[in-house]
Amino acid sequence: MSVLQVTLARPRRFDLRLILAFLAIYVIWGTTFLAIRIAVLDMPPLLAAGARFFFAGLVLFALMRLRGEPNPGIAQWRNLFVLSLLLFVAEYGPLFWAEKYVPSGVASVLEATLPIFTLVIEMLVLRQQRFRWTLALSTLMGFCGVGVIVLPTAQGRLALLPCGAILAGAMTWSLGSVLSRSLELPSSRPLTAGAAMLLGGAVLLALSAATGEMHPWPQVSLRAVLAVLYLSVFGSLLAFTAFVWLLARMPATRVSSHAYVNPIVAVALGYFAAGETITMRTLLGTALVITSVFLILRGEPSEDGS
Numbered sequence: 001m002s003v004l005q006v007t008l009a010r011p012r013r014f015d016l017r018l019i020l021a022f023l024a025i026y027v028i029w030g031t032t033f034l035a036i037r038i039a040v041l042d043m044p045p046l047l048a049a050g051a052r053f054f055f056a057g058l059v060l061f062a063l064m065r066l067r068g069e070p071n072p073g074i075a076q077w078r079n080l081f082v083l084s085l086l087l088f089v090a091e092y093g094p095l096f097w098a099e100k101y102v103p104s105g106v107a108s109v110l111e112a113t114l115p116i117f118t119l120v121i122e123m124l125v126l127r128q129q130r131f132r133w134t135l136a137l138s139t140l141m142g143f144c145g146v147g148v149i150v151l152p153t154a155q156g157r158l159a160l161l162p163c164g165a166i167l168a169g170a171m172t173w174s175l176g177s178v179l180s181r182s183l184e185l186p187s188s189r190p191l192t193a194g195a196a197m198l199l200g201g202a203v204l205l206a207l208s209a210a211t212g213e214m215h216p217w218p219q220v221s222l223r224a225v226l227a228v229l230y231l232s233v234f235g236s237l238l239a240f241t242a243f244v245w246l247l248a249r250m251p252a253t254r255v256s257s258h259a260y261v262n263p264i265v266a267v268a269l270g271y272f273a274a275g276e277t278i279t280m281r282t283l284l285g286t287a288l289v290i291t292s293v294f295l296i297l298r299g300e301p302s303e304d305g306s
Helices: 003-009 016-042 045-066 074-098 104-111 114-125 133-153 160-179 189-210 222-247 252-260 262-274 280-299
Strands: none
Touching (some): 016 074, 016 222, 045 074, 045 189, 074 104, 104 160, 104 262, 104 280, 114 133, 133 280, 189 222, 252 280, 262 280
């Protein structure tokens, strides 16, 4: 066991930085689903997603370069482009579009399947994890929760395609997360994230232009602009910086606990702030997905192999 793990195992009296960082990834990331919903109601989805990540990526990348981080090489830029397609274009393009039709609370629960898809890819596709029945049953529980939410509550067939788009995007994010471990990338995590967001935002903006979202230029409301600014500054810059800071100080499994806190925040915020309907099926499906994610993250091996 490393010195860092021994230190983390000791009880902390009070660390305001840790509290603020966890509040950022718990609360802020939980609020981004409602912010996306607000943005896409008055703004084309690809344009909103592209503006969010291009602005955030440009600022973060520029800050890291000003701090002296080296510019990525050609091979690294190629790998960053692949990651940007998986982590931002194929994930957030469908998510922003889907939230025009799916309540933000439901979208957040479907997005919480990220650790479930990651486990499936690692365990069944790439064989990077040993098959364990406990994890397999936890995964099955999560997919049952998705079925409870999507199938019985779909109004006609309109909600099925957006929900499927969210789940497909979650799969691409999980694939990108797994592949990122074997790709040659810059050593600086913030620089990597900034470059990937910058590239992903640029591709999303190009797709927005190619699909006619910018022709003619849309009439964008002030609340949509403010929602995109919130997503860029708080959702992408502040919360992600807190996430990276925590990863450098705590086990990844503990930091990943935001995956089963964000849906609770998003569902509650959607209900109280946006008047979104919460049914018993939604609550049951949410409970199944969150429990599944909790069991999967709890069952991951620790960094010392125990």
